[in-house]
Amino acid sequence: MAxxxxxDPRVVAVILAMAVVTFLTKVGGLWLLSRFEVSDRLEAGISVLPGAIVIAILGPEFxxxxxAEWAAGGLTLLVMWRTGNILLALVAGxxxxVAFRAVG
Amino acid sequence: MSNPRSDEGSGDADSRTVTFGRHGVRAGFLTALPIALGVGGYGIAFGVLAAGAGLSAAEAGLMSATVVAGTSQIVAVELWADPIPVVTVLLAVFAINLRYSLMGAALQPWFSRLSAKQAYGSLFLMADENWALTMRDLGSGSGRGAFLLGSGIAVWTFWVGSTVLGVLAGGAIGDPARYGIDFVLAAVFVALAAELWEGRSSLVPWTVALAGALLAAELLPGQWYILVGGALAGGVEVIRYDG
Structure with a gap:
């Protein structure tokens, strides 16, 4: 249980740094709003980042x-789309x- | 709830007062409970991945409790190595969470009437799910300034609890490849992608991100391809934006 x-102190330090960075992004918008105008153009760029980063991770991975992995990825996508249930989608994937690797 | 208006409170800050009290916390908490259950699903997945990356239950739980931003935590754990690539991890976390600045800014019509402590304390617990609920609630003119805090407490509780459960489950599994657990990360990202897809408007940035990442994975060491793909997509979106 230990x-x-x-x-690990180094791990804790990185986690706390992540927490600070994230907190700054969460409060930054409200704080900056009275001082700067964020253009719609920049806003559009920022709003695509989460999806783009997820795709950038998935591309080389697949x-x-x-x-077997491609088929399982497709199955995960299908279940997620149909049910919207993340756990079900993960279990299906x-x-x-495992099944596709066994037959492949 | 008497006013079913569902637009995102597009700026017409009504003149009604914004309160911050127990009532709003309670309303937010109860409204968010069903969604917090869904967040628990992600938490279990995150915990399993964190265990695979070598994090203890205490470390993963600490991360969920203090960072409170699911997608960025999953990416951070994906990048985790020994030694920890600190700069890459922090840059990725920053890039992924930058959208929270926009979301927080959208709360300005109401949050500008709260004290700094109330506003920034609530924003600490802001996640995609409870932000959306809060925009709907405040947009309907409820004036419940503590709604984000209450819904955030619900999300936070399930997120942290399920993270610890996931680590314990992940640690009990043993050899990951035998049970296909090595595929969990890819499956989590596929599911995230399905949720982040916004229709045709996502097509160009996602294609750019994919092409950029594949090319950068060939040319650059380590995991820079993730940031390259994301940055290229953001840059292209800024350039091609036409109102």
Whole structure:
């Protein structure tokens, strides 16, 4: 159980730095609003970042995979679209990849 | 709830007073409970990934409790290595969470009437889910300034609790590849992508991000391709924006 509770000082430091960075993004908009005007153009650019970063992670990940991973990825997408349930989608993807690897 | 207007409170800051009290906290908490359950699903997934990256339950729980931003935490854990690539992790977290600045700014018509402590304290607990609920509530003229705080408490509780559960479950599994657990991360991102897809307007930035990331993965070391793909997509969107 010691492992469960272990707190590596370096890890804690990085986590707290992440927390500070995130807090600054959360309060930054309200704080800046009275001082600067954010253009619609910049706003449009910022709003695509989360989706774009997710895709940037997925691309090389799937490029280095094979048909089993592609099929399981497709299955995950399908279940997510149909049900909107993340846990169900994950289970489908993981069960799918095991099954597809077994037959592939 | 008497006024069903569902626009995002587009600026017409009504003259009604904005209160900050127990009533608003309670309303936010109860409204967010069903959605917080869904957040719990992500928390379990995040915990499993964090365990795979070598984080303890305490460390992952601390991250969920203090960062409170799911997508960025999942990406951070994906980048996790020994030694931790601190700069890459912090840049990625910053880029992914930059949208919160816009979301926080959208609350300005109401939050400008709260004290700094009330406003910034509430924003600490802001996530995509409870922000959307809060915009709807305040936009309907409820004047409940503590709604974000209450809904944030619901989301935070489930997020932190499910993270710890996920780490414990992940640690009990053993060899990940045998059960396809190595695929969980890819599956989480596929599910995230399905939720982040905004229709045709996402097509160009996502294509740019994909092409940029694939190219950068060939040319650059480490995980820079993630930031390259994201930055290119953001840049192209800024350039091609036409109102």
């Amino acid at each position: 492992e469960v509770l272990s707190l 490029a280095s995979g094979g048909p 993981v069960v799918g990849v």
